[in-house]
Amino acid sequence: MGVAELVQHAMRCFAFQSPGAFYGAAEGRSPGPGLVYRGVMFPLFNADTRTFDTAEGIVYVFTHECDITEENERIFNELAVVCPIIPFEDFVTEYGGSIGHDRLPNLIASIASDQVYRVFFLPPHLDELKHGALLYLNQICSTQADTLRTAEPVCALSTYALARLDYKLQNHFLRPKSEQLPQLT
Amino acid sequence: MPVAIDLDSYGSGALTYLSKNLNERPGIYRALQIPSLEVLSPSVSVPKYITISAPVVRHLRRDEQKVISAALRRSVRIISSSGHT
Numbered sequence: 001m002g003v004a005e006l007v008q009h010a011m012r013c014f015a016f017q018s019p020g021a022f023y024g025a026a027e028g029r030s031p032g033p034g035l036v037y038r039g040v041m042f043p044l045f046n047a048d049t050r051t052f053d054t055a056e057g058i059v060y061v062f063t064h065e066c067d068i069t070e071e072n073e074r075i076f077n078e079l080a081v082v083c084p085i086i087p088f089e090d091f092v093t094e095y096g097g098s099i100g101h102d103r104l105p106n107l108i109a110s111i112a113s114d115q116v117y118r119v120f121f122l123p124p125h126l127d128e129l130k131h132g133a134l135l136y137l138n139q140i141c142s143t144q145a146d147t148l149r150t151a152e153p154v155c156a157l158s159t160y161a162l163a164r165l166d167y168k169l170q171n172h173f174l175r176p177k178s179e180q181l182p183q184l185t
Numbered sequence: 186m187p188v189a190i191d192l193d194s195y196g197s198g199a200l201t202y203l204s205k206n207l208n209e210r211p212g213i214y215r216a217l218q219i220p221s222l223e224v225l226s227p228s229v230s231v232p233k234y235i236t237i238s239a240p241v242v243r244h245l246r247r248d249e250q251k252v253i254s255a256a257l258r259r260s261v262r263i264i265s266s267s268g269h270t
Binding site for chain 2: 041044045046047049051052053054055056057058084085086087090091093094095098099107110115116117118119134136138139
């Protein structure tokens with residue numbers, strides 16, 4: 001299956017009822033949760049050197065807009081939390097080249113139906129997201145907040161989409177521990 | 186994917202509460218204990234605890250984790266690298 005067929009396959013399995021209601025325009029909105037930007041710097045782990053490279057790409061913003069805007073003078077707001085966005089076609093290309101295509105449809109079905117803890121599927125939209133994209137939540141990292149203020153906006157998630165992603169974050173970060181921590185007695 | 190909850194005998198109030206809060210979060214918990222639901226459905230007698238089994242979600246395999254990280258690297262522009270020379 002090519003990228004186009006795999007996108008169609010993903011959309012047939014898509015977990016949420018309204019893929020068409022996932023996005024809106026970013027113009028006029030400040031960097032904050034729900035916003036996607038291109039040209040943003042972030043650290044990227046290099047498995048060969050076991051250190052971090054500096055990369056530039058598309059990111060989703062987690063930090064609240066009040067903690068990013070220059071208008072609010074706050075301590076500890078030099079950094080913003082973001083998650084790099086992986087265009088779907090890059091994932092398909094890499095998977096096919098490394099593992100092969102046999103298992104890919106099943107994995108994509110699981111991701112698109114929101115069954116994979118760490119990965120959130122963004123449905124197709126425009127430009128870099130025209131085939132959809134993945135948020136790999138283990139890649140969440142920080143960037144300088146002022147880079148977001150000058151970065152180019154791509155799109156904004158709708159309130160509907162943001163609520164779905166917020167649930168995903170709760171799943172990922174707050175699921176019950178399997179190992180007991182020391183208890184207060 | 187909806188969470189399977191067999192609560193037909195516990196009243197529509199309890200079902201509404203649970204489906205509203207859990208339907209969008211399938212597979213979080215293997216078993217979820219919810220304290221007494223009397224306050225939600227006072228006309229219905231319910232047990233003190235209800236255990237809900239949610240479907241197990243799929244985790245990425247190690248090779249898939251490497252692929253997804255490699256896919257991210259493929260999609261970005263490397264500005265600077267700490268690569269050894």
